[in-house]
Amino acid sequence: MNFTTDCKFLENELLDVVRLFKRRPETLSHAFTYEEGVFHNAFTVDGKVFSFEDRGQVRNELEFKRFERRFAKLRLYHILSDTYGEEMPWGALTGIRPTKLAYMEEENGRDFAELFRLMRVREENIGLVRQILETQRGIYEKRDGNTDLFVSIPFCPTKCAYCSFITAPIEKTRHFLPAYLSGLEKELAASPESIGNLRSIYVGGGTPFALNEGELERVLKAIDPIFRNANRAVEYTVEAGRPDVFTDEKLALLKEYGVTRICINPQSFSDETLQKIGRKHTEADIYRAFELSEKYGFIINVDLIAGLTDETPETFVDSVEKAVKTGADNITVHCLSLKSGAKLKEETDYLENDFISNMVASSREILSKNGYAPYYMYRQKYQVGNNENVGWTKPNKACVYNIDIMEETADNLAVGANAVSKRVFTEKGLITRFASQKDLPTYLVHVDDIIEKKRIFFE
Ligand code: SF4
Numbered sequence: 389m390n391f392t393t394d395c396k397f398l399e400n401e402l403l404d405v406v407r408l409f410k411r412r413p414e415t416l417s418h419a420f421t422y423e424e425g426v427f428h429n430a431f432t433v434d435g436k437v438f439s440f441e442d443r444g445q446v447r448n449e450l451e452f453k454r455f456e457r458r459f460a461k462l463r464l465y466h467i468l469s470d471t472y473g474e475e476m477p478w479g480a481l482t483g484i485r486p487t488k489l490a491y492m493e494e495e496n497g498r499d500f501a502e503l504f505r506l507m508r509v510r511e512e513n514i515g516l517v518r519q520i521l522e523t524q525r526g527i528y529e530k531r532d533g534n535t536d537l538f539v540s541i542p543f544c545p546t547k548c549a550y551c552s553f554i555t556a557p558i559e560k561t562r563h564f565l566p567a568y569l570s571g572l573e574k575e576l577a578a579s580p581e582s583i584g585n586l587r588s589i590y591v592g593g594g595t596p597f598a599l600n601e602g603e604l605e606r607v608l609k610a611i612d613p614i615f616r617n618a619n620r621a622v623e624y625t626v627e628a629g630r631p632d633v634f635t636d637e638k639l640a641l642l643k644e645y646g647v648t649r650i651c652i653n654p655q656s657f658s659d660e661t662l663q664k665i666g667r668k669h670t671e672a673d674i675y676r677a678f679e680l681s682e683k684y685g686f687i688i689n690v691d692l693i694a695g696l697t698d699e700t701p702e703t704f705v706d707s708v709e710k711a712v713k714t715g716a717d718n719i720t721v722h723c724l725s726l727k728s729g730a731k732l733k734e735e736t737d738y739l740e741n742d743f744i745s746n747m748v749a750s751s752r753e754i755l756s757k758n759g760y761a762p763y764y765m766y767r768q769k770y771q772v773g774n775n776e777n778v779g780w781t782k783p784n785k786a787c788v789y790n791i792d793i794m795e796e797t798a799d800n801l802a803v804g805a806n807a808v809s810k811r812v813f814t815e816k817g818l819i820t821r822f823a824s825q826k827d828l829p830t831y832l833v834h835v836d837d838i839i840e841k842k843r844i845f846f847e
Contacts, residue, residue, distance in 0.1 A: 389406065389412045389413060389414060389415070389416060390414065390415045390416070391403065391406075391415075391416045391417070392416075392417045392418070393417070393418035393419075393420075394418070394419050394420060395418060395419075395420040395456065395460065397453065398418075398420075398456065398457060398460055398461075401457060401460075401461055401482060402418060402460060402461065402464055404461075404482040404769070405461050405464045405465050405468065405480060405482060406464070406468065407769070407770070408465070408468075408476050408482065408774050409468050409469075409472050409474060410472075410474075411472050413433045413434045413468075413471075414434055415432070415433075415434055415435070416431065416432070416433055416434075417431070417432045418430070418431050418460065418464070420456065420460065422452070422456070425443050425444065425445060425446065426441050426442070426443055427441070427442045427443070427444060427455060427456055427459045427460075428440070428441055429442070429459055429460045429463050429464075431463065431464060431467055433467055433468075433471065438463070438467050440459070440463045442455075442459040442463075444459070458503075458506075458507070461480045461482065461507075462480045462506065462507055462508075464480075465479060465480035465507075465508065466480075466508075469508070475508065475510075476508075476774045477509075477510050477513055477745055477748075477773070477774055477775055477776075478507075478509050478510070478513060478767065478774060478775075478776070479504075479507045479508030479509045479510070480507045480508055481504070481507050481509055483767070484766050484767045484768060484769075485766060485767075485794060485795070485796070486504075486509075486513075486517055486765065486767065486776075487517055487520050487521065487524075487764070487765060487794065487795060488794070488795055488796060489503070490504070490517050490521060491521070491528075491795065494521075500514075500517065501514050501518070504517070512749075512752075513776075516752070516762055516765070516778070517765075519761060519762050520762050520763060520764060520765055520778075522761075523761045523762060523763040523781065523786060524763060524764070524786070524791055524795070527786055527788055527791050528791060528795060528797065529587075529797060529798075530795075530797045530814045531585070531797075531798075531814065532584075532812070532813060532814050532815060533584035533585050533799070534584060534585050534587055534792070534797065534798035534799065534812075535582075535583050535584045535585060535586050535587065535798055535799040535800070535801055536586075536587055536588045536589070536590065536788075536789050536792050536793065536798050536799070536800050536801070537579070537583065537586065537588070537589045537590070537611070537614060537800075537801050537802075537803070538590050538591075538592060538789075538800055538801070538802040538803065538807060539572060539576070539589070539590070539591045539592070539607065539611060539802075539803045539804055539807075540592060540593075540594070540802065540803065540804030540805055540806055540807040541591060541592065541593045541594045541595070541596040541598070541599065541607070541804070542554055542555045542556075542593065542594045542804070542805050542806055542828070543555060543556075543558045543561060543562075543565070543593070543594050543595065543598045543599065544556070544557065544558060544593065544594050544595045544598055544629070544630075545557065545558060545595060545598050545630060545632065545633055545668060546666050546667065546668055547666060548655075548665050548666050548667065549664070549665045549666045549697065550665060550693075550696070550697075550724055550725075550726075552725070553594070553806075554805070554806050554826050554827060555593065555594045555595075558598045561828060564828045564829070564832065565599070565603060567832050568804075568805070568828060568831075568832065569603060569606045569607065569610075571804070571805075571831065571832055571835040572606075572607060572610055572803060572804055573606065573610040574835055574836075574839060575803040575804070575835065575838065575839055575842075576610040576611060576614065576803055577610070578839045578842075578843065579614060579801060579803065580613070580614060580617065581843070581846070582801050582842065582843065582846035583614065583801060584799060586614070586618040586622050587622065587623065587788050587789075587792060587798060588622060588623040588624070588625070588787075588788045588789040588792065589611060589614070589615060589622060589623070589624045589625065589789075590625045590627070590789040591607060591611070591625065591626040591627065592625075592627045593627055593629050594629070595627075595628075595629030595630050595633060595653075596626050596627055596628055596629060597626075597628040597629050597630070597633040597634060597635075597638055598629065598630075598633055601635070601637045601638055601641060604638055604641055605641055608641060608642070608644075608645040608647075609645075611645070612645060612646075615645070615646055623648055623649065623787065623788045623789060624645075624646055624647045624648050624649065625647070625648070625649040625650070625651070625787065625789060626642050626647050626649075626650055626651075627650070627651040627653070628642075628650045628651055628652065628653075628677075629651065629652075629653050630653060630654070630667065630668075630669055631652055631653075631654055631669050631673040631674045631676065631677035632667075632668055632669035632673045634652075634673075634676070634677040634680050634681070635680070636680055639680055639681055639684050639686075640684070642684070642686070643684045643686075647686065648686065648687060649686055649687040649688070649689065649787060650681060650686045650687075650688055650689070651688070651689040651690070651691060652674065652677045652678065652681070652688060652689070652690055652716070653690070653691040654669070654671075654673075654674045654690065654691070654692070654707075654711075655667075655691060655692060655693045655696065655722075656692065656693065656696055656699065656703070656704075656707050657671045657674065657706060657707040657710040657711070658671070658699065658703050658706070658707065659671055660698075661696050661697065661698070661699055661703065664696075664697045664698060665696055665697060671710075674714070675714070678714050678715075687717045687718070687785050687787075688714075688716045688717055688718070689716065689717065689718035689719070689720060689779075689787065690711045690714065690716040690718070690719050690720070691720045691722065692704075692707050692708060692711055692719065692720070692721050692722065692751075693721075693722045693723070693724055694721060694722070694723045694724065694744055694747040694748060694751065694772070694773075694775070695723055695724035695744050695747070695772035695773065696724060701743070701746050701747050701750060704747045704750070704751075705747070705750045705751075705754065708721070708750065708751045708754050708755070709754060712754065712755070712758045712760075717781065717782050717785040718779060718780065718781050718782070718785060718786075718787060719755060719760060719779075719780045720777065720778070720779045720780070721748070721751045721755075721777065721778050721780065722777040723744055723747075723748065723771050723772050723773060723775040723776065723777060724771070724772040725768040725769070725770055725771045725772070726770040726771070726772060742773075743773065744772050744773025744775055745773055745775060748773070748775045748776075751778075752778075755780045759782055759783070760780035760781060760782060761780065761781060761783070762778050762779070762780055762781075763779050763780065763781045763786040763787075763790075763791065764778070764779045764786075764787075764790045764791050764794045764795075765777060765778045765779070765794070766794050796810070796812055796819055797812060797814070798812060799811050799812055799846070801842075801846070802824070804824065804831070805824060805825060805826060805827065805828055805831035806823075806824065806825075806826040806831075807823075807824050808821055808822070808823045808824075809821065809822045809823075809824075809842060809845060809846075810822075811845065811846065820845070822841065822842060822845045824838050825838075
């Protein structure tokens with residue numbers, strides 16, 4: 389597609405709108421002017437001209453950009469949606485955090501639903517956002533100095549077919565592990581000064597349980613002083629990961645070090661699917677992981693994905709029902725995201741919006757009926773069907789870390805390779821980020837440098 393715009397700051401966002409649709413114009417140009425509260429957006433799509441005027445009261449530069457972003461995206465969405473006869477579940481919204489936008493509207497004294505309707509978001513999704521805001525009540529806390537600690541374990545037993553994460557099969561990267569663990573220990577030892585009011589600790593992957601017991605204990609031991617120094621009972625999650633790497637010894641270690649939550653992440657309960665996506669485990673392994681975990685009383689999250697290779701709505705519904713039967717406290721329903729590679733992206737035959745939207749609708753129905761409430765959500769680029777990922781929870785079991793991350797209400801002190809630390813200045817409405825190196829060898833070379841830069845970053 390040949391695309392031009394005279395509004396540079398909108399270039400990527402307008403392209404995001406185009407990407408929502410399976411069909412694309414061959415040529416698209418956009419021109420913008422602003423005059424006394426009137427935003428003029430003109431588009432030429434394959435030779436056809438469309439122009440629009442929208443009004444907005446602008447008080448500052450930030451608001452000016454916000455209005456222009458909103459109007460230009462909405463108008464382009466209208467054109468493409470009418471041209472191709474397709475409506476998207478989230479209309480012209482392309483951002484990854486619809487609930488954050490909803491909070492912003494509410495903070496400014498407006499019902500978020502008005503903006504969402506203007507952006508042509510489906511009514512059921514407006515309802516979903518409303519429910520999430522409701523479930524987050526009492527946990528959502530926007531306060532400078534609140535902090536979450538993230539520890540990155542970028543190792544997995546095998547690489548899943550759909551994965552775009554930097555992780556590699558552990559047999560190929562195990563030789564980095566001793567140095568990597570030393571890097572984590574160094575970073576964690578240097579961290580306490582950067583931690584304000586600690587709300588949660590999250591050891592994420594990858595697959596943290598890809599580590600053996602001794603390796604896992606090194607990580608837990610390095611976190612322990614931070615956990616013990618926290619002023620109150622801090623939520624502590626280890627995203628253990630795939631069911632086939634669960635052992636009683638690893639679970640006992642988590643208990644010993646005060647972990648309160650774990651994740652058993654099968655993605656599907658279908659043995660056929662699991663094989664196709666490159667997993668080594670079976671449905672039976674999932675139940676085994678639950679049995680092993682039972683005596684420790686952890687809050688358990690189960691991850692599922694809608695849209696996995698060759699799955700039908702029936703296969704997916706079967707997985708949701710089986711996940712419910714395990715008694716998991718949290719069930720997170722992801723929709724496959726195709727940023728991972730051109731090959732998958734080109735396999736569009738199973739990417740029909742309605743197909744995935746039906747899976748999502750079924751999961752919402754089953755989980756609501758079984759006492760789960762949606763408690764956080766996010767969207768990703770290239771997500772199959774333009775849907776969303778939603779975390780569901782039984783009453784009082786929501787994960788603080790997930791809420792803080794998605795709503796961007798707390799600092800994130802992130803440790804390890806490919807870890808992005810974040811500072812949130814709620815009063816100023818400012819967020820700054822510091823990313824460590826993604827690949828293991830480069831990270832290992834830069835650990836000392838990262839520690840110093842992060843110290844300054846958090847000062
Ligand atoms: S378990 Fe997760 S991080 Fe690991 S390869 Fe699979 S999708 Fe990627």
